[in-house]
Amino acid sequence: MASLAATFGRGAMTNHWKDIKNTDVVLVMGANPAENHPCGFKWAVEARDTRGAKLLTIDPRFTRTSAVADRHMQIRPGSDIAVLGGLIRHILENDLQHTDYVAAHTNASFIVGSAFGFQDGLFSGFDEAASGYDKTSWEYERGPDGYVRRDPTLQHPRCVFQLLKNHYSRYTPDVVAQIAGCTADEFLAMAEIICSTGTADRVGTIMYAVGWTMHTVGSQIIRTAAILQLLLGNIGRPGGGINALRGHANVQGATDHAIVAALLPGYLKVPLPQQATLADHVRDSTPEPLAPGSVNYWANYSKFLVSQLKSWFGEHATGANDYAYDHLPKQVSDATWLTMWDQAHQGRLEGFVTLGFNPLLAGPDVPRLLQAMSNLKWKVVIDPFMLDTAEFWKAPGMNPAEIDTEVLYLPSSHWIERDGSFTNSGRWAQWKEQAVPPPLGVEPDTWILSELFWRVKELYQQEGGAYDAPIQHLTWDYLNPRLPTTVELAEEINGRDLSSGRLLSSFGQLADDGSTASGNWIYTGSYTEEGNQMARRGTADPTGLGMHHDWAFAWPANRRVLYNRASADAGGRPWDATRAGIAWNGREWIGDVPDYGRTTPPDAAGAFIMTAEGVARLFSTDLVDGPLSEHYEPVESPVRNPLHESVPINPTIEWYGGIRETLATDGDDFPYACTVYRVVEREHFVTSNVPRLVETMPDFFVELPEGLAREKQIENGGQVRVWSKRGSVQGTAIVTRRIKPLQVDGRTVWTVGIPVHWGFVGLTQGSMANLLTPFVGDANTRCPEFKSFLVNVERADVETA
C-alpha cells in the first residue's frame, strides 16, 4: 500500500471487484485470485467471456488462475521488477504509451534536479554507513514561483519522462529473460498484449496481492506496476487500475483503521518525538502544493486529526491544550512486525496480546519466533479457536519445562456470531448481521477490549501511575459502557457535529476548531442521519458498469473508482464514452462520485487530488529505496544480479542482529528457489478447524517439478523433505509439470512450492512452511520476504504405518 500512496496519493485498490468485468486485459501477477479470491475472480472470467478480454498470468507456478487464463508465463521468484521494467521499456521504445493521458495526468513533464543520478545499482545520495539514501538529490527543480519546473514537450533530458526512458532502457527482452528465466519470445508475446492498452479505447487492469508485497523489494515491485499502468493511461478508468487484492474479508478495513504501525486511523500519522506541538505535527504532515492547480487535499490534515482527537478525548480536547495532542504516543522507533519479534528475541518485550491472528504461523523463521515467544513473560491470545500461537510450547522440538511464559487464552466470538462491517478490497464497507449467537460463555471482542479498558482505568484510579491522562480522558460514551454496540462504534467512526449532535454526511464538514468529531475521516458518510449507509442494498446500476452507488458505502465519499478524474481527458471528455468514469457536461461532473469538486471545471485542478503535484507520480520520492524501481535479487538467490553484481540485493534493507548468519551463502548447498503460497481449500490457518475443508485438502505438501523429482528419485505421492538454513519441513510430494525448469543467467534453476496452511493445532497437523522463510523484510514496509528464498530437497523415506 505504501507504493500506491507514493504514486497516486492513496494506498488502496484503485477500482473494485465488479469493475474488473469492464477491462480488455487482465494481468494477474503476484496474485492467484482463482485460489485466494475465488468470488471476486469471477469478474475476470466474465471480462474474458463477455468482452473477449485477455486473461494473463505471470507466476513462478502454473496456478488454478493459469488454468483458466489465455496465456501463462513462468518466471523465477523475485524477478518481477525485471519483467515489469521490461514492459516499461517495451512501451517507451515502441511509443505505446497513452500520450495524452501521460501529459495530462502524470508528472512526466516535471524536471528533476541535476544532482539526481543512478549508477552501478545505486541512486544518488546513498549513504553506505546508514544503508540508506539522503533524498535531497531526488528533488524536483523549482522555478522562481516556487513550483516545479516542467517541460510539456517531454524532451528535457531531466524531465521524468526522459529519466524513465533512460532508466528502464537496460531492461531489454534478453535481460528480462536472463533474470526471470522466461524466453525473450515468451516475454515479447506477453508484452504485446499487456502494452496494447495505451489507447483511449482500450483499458487494462492488474490484479496483485501478497505475491508482490512479500519481497525485500515488494514496494518497488508495486511502484513498477503503477508506472506501467500510468504510462498506459489505465489509472482512474473503469476497467483499469492497479488492484491490490486483500486477503481476509476485512483486511482493507483493518488497514483503514490503523493496523499498520506508524499510522493513525484514516492514514494520519503517528506523531514523532520532535513534533512537540500539534502545529509542528500538522506542519510536517501537510504538503505544499508543487504545481498550480494542485488541490493538495492533505492540506486538510489538521481537520481530520483534530476531529479524531475530539472523538477520542471529547471535552478534554480543547484549543487551549492542542486538542490533547500530548495524549498521542510519539513513535521513537520502528514498531513493525519484524521489529517487534526482534525485540522479543532480545528479551526486550514483556508481553504480547494477539487478537484474531496466529502470529507463530504467520511470521517468518518460525524457529526464531519460537525462541522469541519463549522470552515473553506473558501472552494473551484472543480468538474463536485454540491456536498454535497459544500453544507454542507444544511445537515440535519445544521443551515446555524450559518455558516460563504465561499464556492466557480468551475465546472470543467469531465474525459469524456478531454484526458489524467488512471493508472489502474495493473499499466497500458492507454491514452484516449476526448469523448465529456465540456459544455460552464466549464474549465478543468489543466486550473483551472494553473490559480491558475499564480494568486498566480502574487500576489507575486506585493506584495512580505515570501519565494516566490518556486513559482517564478517553471517551467511552456508550449506552452500556461495558459493552459498546457495533452501531455505536460505527456512528463514532463516522463522526458528529458537536453543537447539534447530528451525524455528519461528508468529511468536507470536518473542522479543526473542535466543533466536529470523527474517528476516521475516510469513513465519514458511512453512518449518517439517513441511517447506516453500509447496510444499503440497492442494486440499481444506471451506468451499467457495476458501480452500484446504492449498495453499501465505499470510502471516500461513496466513490467507486479512485482518481476517476483521470478517466476523462484534459477537457473532461471520457477517454472511452462506453466506459466513462465521470464526464463534464459543461456545468458539472456526471457518472461516478467525482474525485474532484462536482462543479469544479476540468481545467481548474489536477486529477490526483491527494498528491502535492496534482498529478500521479511516475517518479516519486516517498519510498526509501529509490524514486524509480530497480531489480535487486532476493536476499537468498540462486544467481548473481547481472545488472550490477556489486549491489545484488536491495541496499536499504534493515538488518536485524544475527540475521545475516541465518541466510544461505555461496558455500552452502541450497540450490533451489522456493516460494510459499496459499490454496483455495484453506484460509490461512483457521480452516484447519473445519472438517469439510480439511477433507478437501488434508495434508501438507510440496510441489516439485518433474525433472527435479526424477533427479532426486522422489515419487509423486511419496514423502519429501525440504530444508533451508533455518529449518526443515516434510510432506507429500506433488510432482508436477506446472513448474518447469528455468534457464537463468546460463544455468538451470528449479523452483519448489510450499503451502502455508499447516501447524500443530487443528484437525490435521503438518509442517509449518515458515520454518523455512527468512527474517528479513521490505525496505519500506518490512513485510517479510516469504516469497523467495533457497532450499534443498531430498526424498524422505518414512515407515508407513
Next chain:
Amino acid sequence: MADTLTIKRTSGSASAFIPMDALRSSGPEYSKLVDISRCIGCKGCEVACKEWNELQSEPTANFGSYQSHKDLTPNTWLLMRFNEIEVGENLQWLIKKDACLHCEEPGCLYACPAPGAIVQYTNGIVDFNQENCIGCQYCVTGCPFDIPRYSARTKTVSKCNMCIDRVEAGLEPACVKTCPTNAISWGSKRDMLAKADKAVETLKQRGFQHATVYDPSGVGGTHMMYVVPHGDRLADYSLPTDPTASPAPLTALNFLKRIGAYLFGFSLVGALGHLLAFGQESPDEHE
C-alpha cells in the same frame, strides 16, 4: 416456483422399458451445465454437495494431487478431478467436476432389478431410493460413466440426486448455487443447450478449435452437460467418447436376472438348511 415431481420411469417395472419417445412429457426438463473453461477447481461444489446432502466427511490423504479423494465414494457424490496434459506446447490443467450426468436413457435404471430403487422423473432427474435398493450393484455395471458407488456398510448404492429436494422446491442444486465463477448453470435443457452453444462459440474465438458440448446421444443426452474446451481429448477429462445405454441390450440381462431369481430361490433353501443345521451366527462386526 415449486416443481411437482412426476415419475417417468422406475426400475424393476414395465415402465423401465417403455421407449423414450412415448415418455416425452410436458413440464420442465432441467439440465445442469458445467462450463469447464470457467471452472477454477475450488471444490466449493464438492463441499456444498456434502453440506446439503448431509454426507459424512471422510478421512482423506494427499496422494500427490490437488484432488481430494482418489475416487467417488458413497459419501462423496461429487469429485473434482485434476489432470495435467500438454496440448501442443501448452500445458493445460484439466479440472473436471465428476458426478452423475442424469442420462435421459439411464443405464443404471435399465440394469436395476429392484422395483422402485431407481426412479427417473419427467424433469430429468435420476434418483436412487435406498430403501428399495437390494445392493446387487447392477446399476454400477450399467452406468457408462462409472458413477454409482456401493457402500458395504449400508449395503446400498448412492450417487448425486441433483439435490432433488431443492429442485422440487424451485431451487437450483447446491453445487450450482455455490459456484463462485458461474461455471455451473441450471435451467431448462433447451436454455442450457443454447448457453452451451454460445460458450463453445466463445471458446472457438479464443482458439479452442475442438471445443464442444458434451451431451452424448448414446445415452439419449444428459441432464448434466459439459462445455469441454478440448473436445478432442475427452479421455483426458475422464469422459467416455461414446457412452451407450438403451433398454435393448438389457433383454439379455433380464434373462440373467430371471436366472438370478431362481438361483436366489435355491440359495434361500440352502440358507434355511444351513440355519437349521448350524444355528444363527453372531453378527459380523467387520465393515
